[in-house]
Amino acid sequence: MQFLSIRAGLARPLDAAPDSLAPGELLWIDCRYEEARAWVADVHRLTGTFVFEDHLLDAENPAHPSYFDSTQNYELIVFRGLALRSPGEDRPEDEGPTRVRTRPTVFFLLPGCLVTVRAPDSRTVPALRERLLNAAPGRQRLPDSPEALMLRLLNNMVDRYLELRHPLTAQLERWQRRLLDPRRPFRDWYQLLEARGELRKLEQLCEEQLDALQEWLDDRLELEHQDGDAGAATGPGALSDALQVRANDVVSHIHRVHAHARRLQDSLESAIQLHFSSTTHRTNEIMRTLTTITAIFMPLTLITGIFGMNFEFIPGLHARAGFWIAIGAMAAIALLLVSWFRARRYLSAPSAQRRSRPARPSDGGAP
Incomplete structure (x- = not known):
């Protein structure tokens, strides 16, 4: 004290x-x-x-x-x-x-x-x-x-x-x-x-x-x-x-x-x-990518499934160039889908989306 x-x-x-x-x-x-x-x-x-x-x-x-x-x-x-x-x-x-x-x-x-x-x-x-x-x-x-x-x-x-x-x-x-x-x-x-x-x-x-x-x-x-x-x-x-x-x-x-x-x-x-x-956004980006990949391979899987059927007579099955024709068709379909998805910006990176997005005109700018 x-x-x-x-x-x-x-x-x-x-x-x-x-x-x-x-x-x-x-x-x-x-x-x-x-x-x-x-x-x-x-x-x-x-x-x-x-x-x-x-x-x-x-x-x-x-x-x-x-x-x-x-x-x-x-x-x-x-x-x-x-x-x-x-x-x-x-x-x-x-x-x-x-x-x-x-x-x-x-x-x-x-x-x-x-x-x-x-x-x-x-x-x-x-x-x-x-x-x-x-x-x-x-x-x-x-x-x-x-x-x-x-x-x-x-x-x-x-x-x-x-x-x-x-x-x-x-x-x-x-x-x-x-x-x-x-x-x-x-x-x-x-x-x-x-x-x-x-x-x-x-x-x-x-x-x-x-x-x-x-x-x-x-x-x-x-x-x-x-x-x-x-x-x-x-x-x-x-x-x-x-x-x-x-x-x-x-x-x-x-x-x-x-x-x-x-x-x-x-x-x-x-x-x-x-x-x-941010976590939800990353999850959405992953799901969008997976969905796009699935959409690309879906028609290819359909073509593969058709030619994998156990029918005796399938058009083009016994053709000498049938395999390469099927591969070419699948590649063309895949490239076409990839080009279409990129045009729709489903496969572009977020930074590329921001760069390609048009800028908004300011309210106070000249007409």
């Missing part, structure tokens, strides 16, 4: 919770999952706030979805952040679909205090802590309220989701190339279904995040109206204009991730449909 005090534009670490909060001081208590209850006594001593047992259980649950709840004294926001792979866990591109792994980060917003409960290997929270400690006094504006600090953390967490767009897009392009490759039949349908499931999982995560943040913003807006003066953006429960802009920016980033996940799903579905259309 780590303590960080922000006051007068300066952030400094603390070894333990202070005896009291000074006017204008912001205290950040950062805990891990196994320390989810270690801060309760300090928060009660500093703010006089009791935390409900159900909310503590929510903070200890690593599978909890994004969620918002509020009481008269504090607010609870559960936000699932992306668990990125460490550099040593990099895998080959063709090993399988990119996994969307998430862990919840729990925020308790109290008067003058923010409590975060996170995974031990989280990189977003320690990175922001180091950035605040290394901020030059007077050059970088530090957060002065629990809401401002939480929105900075949320913004960094959502940026991690934006970084996920490139590997997901690259993976989708690989799937599209493999689906539309005519030289090798596609067989990895199980991995394709897993990839589509990961995209749906990402879309569902974004929807849960949007619901949680929107409920928080709506709750703050209701508290602002209850104060009796909607223009007083600094009253209890009200968000300043700067915080509203930052909150809307976080929401817009989540909308971008959600829209990108939806586009990837649509592109994947289109690639699957193109794959089946």
